[in-house]
Amino acid sequence: xxxxxxxxxxxxxxxxxxxxxxxxxxxxxxxxxxxxxxxxxxxxxxxxxxxxxxxxxxxxxxxxxxxxxxxxxxxxxxxxxxxxxxxxxxxxxxxxxxxxxxxxxxxxxxxxxxxxxxxxxxxxxxxxxxxxxxxxxxxxxxxxxxxxxxxxxxxxxxxxxxxxxxxxxxxxxxxxxxxxxxxxxxxxxxxxxxxxxxxxxxxxxxxxxxxxxxxxxxxxxxxxxxxxxxxxxxxxxxxxxxxxxxxxxxxxxxxxxxxxxxxxxxxxxxxxxxxxxxxxxxxxxxxxxxxxxxxxxxxxxxxxxxxxxxxxxxxxxxxxxxxxxxxxxxxxxxxxxxxxxxxxxxxxxxxxxxxxxxxxxxxxxxxxxxxxxxxxxxxxxxxxxxxxxxxxxxxxxxxxxxxxxxxxxxxxxxxxxxxxxxxxxxxxxxxxxxxxxxxxxxxxxxxxxxxxxxxxxxxxxxxxxxxxxxxxxxxxx
Amino acid sequence: xxxxxxxxxxxxxxxxxxxxxxxxxxxxxxxxxxxxxxxxxxxxxxxxxxxxxxxxxxxxxxxxxxxxxxxxxxxxxxxxxxxxxxxxxxxxxxxxxxxxxxxxxxxxxxxxxxxxxxxxxxxxxxxxxxxxxxxxxxxxxxxxxxxxxxxxxxxxxxxxxxxxxxxxxxxxxxxxxxxxxxxxxxxxxxxxxxxxxxxxxxxxxxxxxxxxxxxxxxxxxxxxxxxxxxxxxxxxxxxxxxxxxxxxxxxxxxxxxxxxxxxxxxxxxxxxxxxxxxxxxxxxxxxxxxxxxxxxxxxxxxxxxxxxxxxxxxxxxxxxxxxxxxxxxxxxxxxxxxxxxxxxxxxxxxxxxxxxxxx
Numbered sequence: 001x002x003x004x005x006x007x008x009x010x011x012x013x014x015x016x017x018x019x020x021x022x023x024x025x026x027x028x029x030x031x032x033x034x035x036x037x038x039x040x041x042x043x044x045x046x047x048x049x050x051x052x053x054x055x056x057x058x059x060x061x062x063x064x065x066x067x068x069x070x071x072x073x074x075x076x077x078x079x080x081x082x083x084x085x086x087x088x089x090x091x092x093x094x095x096x097x098x099x100x101x102x103x104x105x106x107x108x109x110x111x112x113x114x115x116x117x118x119x120x121x122x123x124x125x126x127x128x129x130x131x132x133x134x135x136x137x138x139x140x141x142x143x144x145x146x147x148x149x150x151x152x153x154x155x156x157x158x159x160x161x162x163x164x165x166x167x168x169x170x171x172x173x174x175x176x177x178x179x180x181x182x183x184x185x186x187x188x189x190x191x192x193x194x195x196x197x198x199x200x201x202x203x204x205x206x207x208x209x210x211x212x213x214x215x216x217x218x219x220x221x222x223x224x225x226x227x228x229x230x231x232x233x234x235x236x237x238x239x240x241x242x243x244x245x246x247x248x249x250x251x252x253x254x255x256x257x258x259x260x261x262x263x264x265x266x267x268x269x270x271x272x273x274x275x276x277x278x279x280x281x282x283x284x285x286x287x288x289x290x291x292x293x294x295x296x297x298x299x300x301x302x303x304x305x306x307x308x309x310x311x312x313x314x315x316x317x318x319x320x321x322x323x324x325x326x327x328x329x330x331x332x333x334x335x336x337x338x339x340x341x342x343x344x345x346x347x348x349x350x351x352x353x354x355x356x357x358x359x360x361x362x363x364x365x366x367x368x369x370x371x372x373x374x375x376x377x378x379x380x381x382x383x384x385x386x387x388x389x390x391x392x393x394x395x396x397x398x399x400x401x402x403x404x405x406x407x408x409x410x411x412x413x414x415x416x417x418x419x420x421x422x423x424x425x426x427x428x429x430x431x432x433x434x435x436x437x438x439x440x441x442x443x444x445x446x447x448x449x450x451x452x453x454x455x456x457x458x459x460x461x462x463x464x465x466x467x468x469x470x471x472x473x474x475x476x477x
Numbered sequence: 478x479x480x481x482x483x484x485x486x487x488x489x490x491x492x493x494x495x496x497x498x499x500x501x502x503x504x505x506x507x508x509x510x511x512x513x514x515x516x517x518x519x520x521x522x523x524x525x526x527x528x529x530x531x532x533x534x535x536x537x538x539x540x541x542x543x544x545x546x547x548x549x550x551x552x553x554x555x556x557x558x559x560x561x562x563x564x565x566x567x568x569x570x571x572x573x574x575x576x577x578x579x580x581x582x583x584x585x586x587x588x589x590x591x592x593x594x595x596x597x598x599x600x601x602x603x604x605x606x607x608x609x610x611x612x613x614x615x616x617x618x619x620x621x622x623x624x625x626x627x628x629x630x631x632x633x634x635x636x637x638x639x640x641x642x643x644x645x646x647x648x649x650x651x652x653x654x655x656x657x658x659x660x661x662x663x664x665x666x667x668x669x670x671x672x673x674x675x676x677x678x679x680x681x682x683x684x685x686x687x688x689x690x691x692x693x694x695x696x697x698x699x700x701x702x703x704x705x706x707x708x709x710x711x712x713x714x715x716x717x718x719x720x721x722x723x724x725x726x727x728x729x730x731x732x733x734x735x736x737x738x739x740x741x742x743x744x745x746x747x748x749x750x751x752x753x754x755x756x757x758x759x760x761x762x763x764x765x766x767x768x769x770x771x772x773x774x775x776x777x778x779x780x781x782x783x784x785x786x787x788x789x790x791x792x793x794x795x796x797x798x799x800x801x802x803x804x805x806x807x808x809x810x811x812x813x814x815x816x817x818x819x820x821x822x823x824x825x826x827x828x829x830x831x832x833x834x835x836x
Contacts, residue, residue, distance in 0.1 A: 017649050064787075067789050069790050072790035170789060174807060180805075278607050280605055280768075281768075286804055287805055467491060470487045470488045470491065474488065
């Protein structure tokens with residue numbers, strides 16, 4: 001009997017198959033259409049729409065200004081500039097408070113306790129100078145700008161302004177094979193690449209989303225701005241008379257950021273034409289009505305979803321990195337520490353790219369956060385060039401308040417204008433920090449895309465540095 | 478900082494390295510993609526292609542001999558003969574009085590390959606952004622690489638489709654196909670006929686590329702305007718097309734018993750001016766897969782009222798009011814959405830009234 005039934009069900013399946021052939025090719029469409037027709041008929045009968053003419057007219061007026069040829073882009077640049085200015089200016093104060101507490105008060109305090117209880121010097125070094133120091137550094141440098149930038153950005157989003165930016169910018173991004181909303185994830189990337197990668201969730205088309213994820217790293221993030229500003233002030237501002245210095249070094253930093261945008265668009269275009277060509281792609285962009293922002297909710301969600309999430313990931317990666325940083329500077333094989341071995345080994349190779357072994361080592365061991373690259377470079381330079389009387393000792397990251405002192409350390413480490421320019425380029429064009437890489441893996445669930453996101457900018461960085469250096473040497477000799 | 482290589486030498490090495498990298502990685506033309514193409518088993522591929530062709534002849538009740546195989550597969554007669562002997566020796570075909578017949582095993586193999594081919598075409602058309610001229614080619618290489626199990630999973634993920642994007646039926650996993658019905662081609666229609674395109678033959682690819690360039694797709698309604706011995710002139714989606722008879726014979730149609738064409742000339746959404754209202758008639762069959770589903774999800778289905786409200790600073794995309802929401806879509810998408818302008822309808826009724834008042 002069971003057998004009988006089986007035959008019967010087979011018959012039914014083959015009958016349905018023949019019937020489906022007779023239905024024709026647009027059968028699915030017809031069903032969807034009729035469902036929509038029914039749904040809209042029911043909706044029309046049962047839903048009354050309030051007359052919302054007044055607000056729509058106001059919306060329309062605002063939209064006409066914001067999306068107009070002449071005002072659209074100036075308004076956008078102005079608003080974004082204000083957001084960045086508030087972030088940079090506003091973050092300085094809490095950053096220095098946090099640094100005063102975490103670095104200048106708690107760190108010596110912990111050291112003190114450690115020596116009182118007779119902790120062995122290596123354990124004290126690994127835990128306090130390594131792990132704690134890296135943690136404290138990341139929190140004090142990373143937290144304030146993010147805690148200011150993300151809520152501001154979310155406010156603009158909540159207001160309904162950001163979708164209009166995407167609407168205006170779409171034409172440019174379309175030509176690069178990307179989605180207009182990538183303008184938003186890019187801007188978010190200027191705050192933090194990891195948050196920028198999370199923000200690509202708003203892009204609903206698979207191909208354009210991957211493009212936005214892979215190219216987000218070309219947005220110069222918060223962790224890299226201080227590096228750019230410091231190096232530009234020391235080496236590029238120093239080229240011109242002092243009353244021009246500020247303007248020239250600011251110009252250099254902005255051109256690096258603009259170069260990042262150019263690379264972002266170029267790489268988007270290349271990706272959409274090569275490895276991402278086959279990925280499905282659609283476009284639609286909702287322009288929600290303007291509404292007063294819900295400030296408290298915005299604060300809450302941007303702090304919890306963005307700031308805390310990113311900070312947590314950064315800390316989780318930084319603590320082990322802090323230990324490694326301390327160890328490479330303090331484990332000796334014979335005369336030299338591991339760090340010095342690596343630096344000596346990497347120097348001949350790095351010089352071809354206008355960099356040096358210290359920079360390469362710093363970018364490898366400070367991978368968790370771009371914020372700790374400069375302190376690591378300073379610490380390594382001091383060890384490597386045998387300077388005494390500066391810094392906090394081997395394996396302890398530090399920064400100096402005085403730009404002139406920093407310059408002295410770097411020049412002692414063999415830095416030239418060419419090194420500075422290459423560092424600025426390499427800081428823009430290198431693999432994303434491990435926090436961002438982990439976030440990319442979480443978002444794409446793919447090792448392949450994560451690897452591409454890491455290796456593509458790194459390769460571009462080495463190529464650009466190499467050609468800049470060699471051309472420079474060719475023309476300067 | 479002392480460098481061993483002089484800058485000029487280093488630059489040279491760097492440039493050569495870049496060129497090597499490009500040569501290796503260049504999409505579709507580079508060494509890596511070349512290798513991956515080469516790694517396919519050429520012998521098996523030829524056998525399977527021949528099997529497919531023989532099945533096609535059998536399905537369409539055409540006779541199939543050595544010459545038609547060598548002609549269709551673009552092979553010398555010698556090579557074709559070699560393949561036929563190979564197929565014969567593994568028991569997939571038998572010769573009967575100069576005619577090639579499939580054995581049951583051969584038929585089931587052929588059906589398997591056709592199933593993979595058509596399903597993969599469907600997949601490329603609906604789930605990827607790969608252009609329609611490349612579907613056939615992509616499926617041609619994929620059909621030799623997939624296993625039946627993989628293809629069953631693929632089919633299930635797509636909701637077991639029954640037609641490929643050209644309008645050909647996809648064999649079921651049991652190897653069933655609808656019996657072949659002789660269908661009329663576009664070239665057989667007469668002036669004034671209204672028909673719907675059911676299938677566009679994708680081989681030879683030169684003709685197919687031409688038909689695609691004319692924006693002809695299965696599911697499209699055509700209205701025949703003029704027929705001569707050499708040429709056929711017709712309206713499809715509001716555009717006038719002229720095809721020679723050879724090209725037209727690659728399009729299969731189903732005659733409709735309508736007297737009036739639904740719409741001689743379709744207006745597209747992209748032509749709607751800001752501030753104007755219209756009613757959606759439909760989405761062009763050219764727009765497929767996720768893109769089509771997305772547009773329909775937004776409420777772009779026949780009968781929906783739509784109005785253009787805003788152009789972006791560069792003029793593209795444009796925002797439309799659809800079912801109370803403001804949605805921006807790009808011009809390329811709006812080109813595929815057909816509308817009936819409301820003003821036009823008013824004009825039409827006005828003209829009708831005029832006419833009636835005159836008479």
